[in-house]
Amino acid sequence: MGRRWNRFKSAIYTRWHGLTELHARYRGARGATIAQPPLAPLPRPLTACRVGLLTTAGVHHVKQHGFDMVNPDGDASYRVIAGDVRSDELTITHDYYDHRAADRDLNCVFPLERLHELVRAGEVGGVAPRHVGMMGHILGAERRRLVAVTAQEVAALFRDDRVDAVLASPG
């Protein structure tokens, strides 16, 4: 019942975007930290940059475990996605938005094929060897784990791969 109810709600508020905004206001009212974000300079022109993708759309390899859809606080774990993976090797586990469009074309939420095209066209320097899939809708204890563990590990992963820039995108 829980997962079906969550999926039903997601289908409704994804369909009518005004409800998505209202939902964000309701959830956002509960203790967001607002501080000035940092800003690191782009080290070289985009045409020479190696770009990595970070998605909270629940994307992962079909052979990896899906995300925990039972814990009401969500799941702050992450999945490493190989840069040369084919789109048909990836899937989505996420009950908190309607991903039927992305199930047909993953580039709706995870534009890996489009990024490869920009690299071939010479507009972007290269594609990172590893990308990161996560889910959104992270609350409570999982949010604390996100900040204390996941964020650090994801940052270290991109740093180890000498990634020059990261595109973060939601579901």
Added chain:
Amino acid sequence: MSLVARQIETAGIPTVMIGVVEHALRALPAPRNVLVRFRLGQVFGEPGAQLQQRTILRATLGLLPRASVPGVIVELPYRWRRETYEAEAAR
């Protein structure tokens, strides 16, 4: 997600975050933010619409070298299903 983007940025790697929920972007902005008036689940566009998806991706990455103010939010001019995407041959 902006919390993770902030941590990546703190590690010295510039990030840009795209979003469709204006309130969420304003409540907790990432270092660089792009707002597009699309819907959840189709942030880069519709299935099979490669030109649309590539246009949104290009515009989002384009903020990386331009942003000089932390937390900046740039709204893209594209409207859901009311936009004609020009061929890229002339670029």
